Amino acid sequence: MTNESGGIVVEGVARSFGSVQAVRDIDFEAPPGEVTALIGPNGSGKTTLLLMMASLLAPDLGTIRVAGFDPVTQPREVRSRVGWMPDTLGAWESLTAHEVLTTIGALYRMSSADRTRRADELLAAVKLTDFGHQPARVLSRGQQQRLSLARALIHDPQVLLLDEPASGLDPGSRVDLRSLLRSLAAEGRTVVVSSHVLSELDEIADRAVFVSRGQSVKSQTLDEAGGQIRRYYIQAEPMTALAAALESHGVRFETRRDSRREEFLVQLGSTAEASWLLRTLVMADVVVTAFAPAGGALEETYMSLDTDRR
Amino acid sequence: MSTATEPSTPHPVRSSTSLPFRTAVRTVFTLEMKQRLRGRGWYWMLGTWFVVIGFIFVLALGVIGATDNEGGILFDLIVGFVLFFGLLVSPGLSANAINGDRAGGTLAILQVTLLTPGQLLAGKWLASWVGSLAFLVLSSPFIFWALTLGGVNGQEAVVSLLMLAVQLGVVCAIGVGVSALANRPLFSIVSTYMVVALLAVGTVIVFGLSTMLVMEERTMTSSYYNYPEASLDSMGVPDPGAELECVTQTYRSEVPNTQYITWILAANPFVVVADAVPYSVEDLPEQGTPNPYGPADGPYYTPGVMETISQGVRSAQAGPDTDQTCEEASQALRPLPQETPIWPLGLGIQLVLATGLLLAARRKLTMPAGRLARGTRIA
Numbered sequence: 042m043t044n045e046s047g048g049i050v051v052e053g054v055a056r057s058f059g060s061v062q063a064v065r066d067i068d069f070e071a072p073p074g075e076v077t078a079l080i081g082p083n084g085s086g087k088t089t090l091l092l093m094m095a096s097l098l099a100p101d102l103g104t105i106r107v108a109g110f111d112p113v114t115q116p117r118e119v120r121s122r123v124g125w126m127p128d129t130l131g132a133w134e135s136l137t138a139h140e141v142l143t144t145i146g147a148l149y150r151m152s153s154a155d156r157t158r159r160a161d162e163l164l165a166a167v168k169l170t171d172f173g174h175q176p177a178r179v180l181s182r183g184q185q186q187r188l189s190l191a192r193a194l195i196h197d198p199q200v201l202l203l204d205e206p207a208s209g210l211d212p213g214s215r216v217d218l219r220s221l222l223r224s225l226a227a228e229g230r231t232v233v234v235s236s237h238v239l240s241e242l243d244e245i246a247d248r249a250v251f252v253s254r255g256q257s258v259k260s261q262t263l264d265e266a267g268g269q270i271r272r273y274y275i276q277a278e279p280m281t282a283l284a285a286a287l288e289s290h291g292v293r294f295e296t297r298r299d300s301r302r303e304e305f306l307v308q309l310g311s312t313a314e315a316s317w318l319l320r321t322l323v324m325a326d327v328v329v330t331a332f333a334p335a336g337g338a339l340e341e342t343y344m345s346l347d348t349d350r351r
Numbered sequence: 352m353s354t355a356t357e358p359s360t361p362h363p364v365r366s367s368t369s370l371p372f373r374t375a376v377r378t379v380f381t382l383e384m385k386q387r388l389r390g391r392g393w394y395w396m397l398g399t400w401f402v403v404i405g406f407i408f409v410l411a412l413g414v415i416g417a418t419d420n421e422g423g424i425l426f427d428l429i430v431g432f433v434l435f436f437g438l439l440v441s442p443g444l445s446a447n448a449i450n451g452d453r454a455g456g457t458l459a460i461l462q463v464t465l466l467t468p469g470q471l472l473a474g475k476w477l478a479s480w481v482g483s484l485a486f487l488v489l490s491s492p493f494i495f496w497a498l499t500l501g502g503v504n505g506q507e508a509v510v511s512l513l514m515l516a517v518q519l520g521v522v523c524a525i526g527v528g529v530s531a532l533a534n535r536p537l538f539s540i541v542s543t544y545m546v547v548a549l550l551a552v553g554t555v556i557v558f559g560l561s562t563m564l565v566m567e568e569r570t571m572t573s574s575y576y577n578y579p580e581a582s583l584d585s586m587g588v589p590d591p592g593a594e595l596e597c598v599t600q601t602y603r604s605e606v607p608n609t610q611y612i613t614w615i616l617a618a619n620p621f622v623v624v625a626d627a628v629p630y631s632v633e634d635l636p637e638q639g640t641p642n643p644y645g646p647a648d649g650p651y652y653t654p655g656v657m658e659t660i661s662q663g664v665r666s667a668q669a670g671p672d673t674d675q676t677c678e679e680a681s682q683a684l685r686p687l688p689q690e691t692p693i694w695p696l697g698l699g700i701q702l703v704l705a706t707g708l709l710l711a712a713r714r715k716l717t718m719p720a721g722r723l724a725r726g727t728r729i730a
Contacts, residue, residue, distance in 0.1 A: 093719070095463055096463070096718060096719050097459060097462060097463060097718045097719055097720065098718075098719050098720055099719040099720060099721050112719055113719055116718060116719060117368040117369065117465060118368055120368070120463055120464060120465055121368040121465060123463070125463050127456070127459060127460070129456040130456060131452075131455055131456025131457040131458075131459070131460055132455075132456075132457070133382065133385075133386060133455075133457055134386075135385065135386050135389035135390060136382070136385060136386070140385070144378060144381070144382050145460070145464060147374065147378040148370065148375065148378055148461065148464035148465060148466045149370075149464055149465055150369075150370050150371075150374070150465060176389075192460070
């Protein structure tokens with residue numbers, strides 16, 4: 042799976058900053074051609090792990106291979122193949138968006154013609170063409186985020202490491218980001234996205250690695266996540282009829298408390314079970330007004346891990 | 352899922368992953384200069400500089416207009432002034448080069464490219480040096496003005512300006528080095544000022560205090576011209592036509608052997624510049640007749656501020672004059688010739704300091720980072 046053409050393999054990596062153990066023991070795999078989500082609460086070590094994969098930070102323990110190279114001993118090989126988008130927005134405020142891209146392109150040894158052409162392409166891809174010749178300081182947060190993404194892509198990297206790429210983006214830009222990442226993965230690139238906006242990742246990611254307190258706690262594909270037990274919420278008119286129907290079929294339910302609408306939550310093992318229940322309820326003349334998964338597949342996993350949410 | 356635990360390691364392809372030095376430095380330099388030239392602060396600093404130096408020059412022109420060596424004194428004044436203000440400006444331009452980027456979140460973006468730490472430091476240094484040289488260039492109207500007044504030969508002018516530029520470059524290198532080592536821009540700027548103050552003022556203080564350590568009681572001989580006792584009348588007025596004779600006194604006195612400690616002054620930027628400049632002393636006319644009550648009649652030797660520093664260093668190098676002849680007494684204001692140049696030592700010390708700081712900076716900027724300073728984030 043992992044060869045010279047791409048992919049990331051991280052095994053048993055640990056890293057501490059002084060007395061703070063940011064990453065304790067993380068195993069992580071991101072195959073080429075797929076979008077891998079890195080999911081975890083704030084301070085769980087996502088950014089630290091991405092920094093290590095981007096060859097900016099050396100692990101205390103463990104091994105990392107990015108596109109087949111070791112970021113510690115072969116940082117140049119890794120850097121020429123990796124595009125890294127940090128979670129902080131650093132910008133040279135007086136430079137134009139176009140200049141930012143061509144400057145970074147020059148530092149990846151691209152020829153003048155190449156980087157100009159590539160900068161134009163990328164500005165169009167992230168819909169910043171109109172701002173290409175304006176200083177970066179006039180860009181809004183979301184626009185800077187898009188510029189940062191374009192910057193990470195300037196040298197056409199095989200591996201993309203994106204730290205919270207969707208934060209600050211408006212819904213339209215999120216859709217654009219999603220299709221951009223999908224098309225990059227479709228070209229055979231390795232895409233790693235860290236986020237805690239789980240509904241986003243449901244639609245983008247092929248697989249997910251969950252980290253908590255510096256440890257990788259679970260790794261699954263979205264197909265696996267879809268097949269696991271999920272909670273569905275159901276609304277009906279009136280709710281008493283729904284309650285009676287559920288009780289008669291022996292389906293346990295609870296009233297959802299974190300919503301302003303009155304609705305029931307049920308746990309169902311699979312989509313087949315869900316369609317059976319819906320059909321049964323309709324056949325029993327319950328007026329079902331809503332029947333849907335309570336959260337995304339990844340959110341289910343995230344909540345089921347019951348990690349350090351404080 | 353793969354079961355491969357030890358992925359194969361392809362052979363590194365050197366040619367495609369290393370950035371040519373010139374491309375890298377040019378890119379970083381351009382990046383820095385674009386930001387500087389598009390900011391407002393830069394032009395305000397240049398404007399203030401021009402006004403201040405112009406004011407000082409015109410003021411000095413009025414005050415010393417009547418002296419023999421007008422052009423030389425004014426030129427020297429401008430050189431000293433540009434050096435003094437350059438030492439104040441250069442740390443400001445250089446000492447936030449790296450940690451300013453770190454605070455702005457742009458350093459890691461550069462580090463993740465093919466740019467090496469050495470290339471980054473070289474580009475940053477070049478940009479701050481060129482920035483400092485702009486102040487020197489802006490002073491050129493006054494420099495040329497002083498030169499048109501005469502009294503300065505071409506070699507003196509060229510070496511003065513060259514050494515000025517070198518000194519600004521050294522201070523910028525120190526500033527860039529410190530900026531990579533210190534975490535906060537404020538701290539690194541203050542630290543760089545401290546280093547510059549140590550060189551410019553600290554060396555003088557240490558030199559002054561050290562004279563106590565090299566005190567020695569020695570037999571001093573001093574001589575002066577006077578009329579012989581016999582030729583004086585009752586009123587103490589010498590006979591017309593009486594010949595002056597040389598009177599010699601001998602006494603013991605505590606004197607500092609400054610020749611042993613002059614090296615302390617070597618790394619002082621003012622000393623490096625002043626000592627390197629070949630001031631012309633040949634064109635001073637021969638002295639007139641000896642005068643018992645003071646130096647011979649003019650024209651006098653009137654050094655400017657930098658030349659005075661140069662003379663001070665030379666007299667410190669020479670040490671105490673234990674045997675002053677009558678000749679010397681009558682020529683109290685004759686320039687001392689240069690025996691051993693001290694500026695190569697000084698420049699050497701400065702270069703060792705700057706290189707050491709830059710090497711430490713390069714080490715610190717080499718990624719992936721092993722240890723990080725407390726409270727810093729890479730990105």
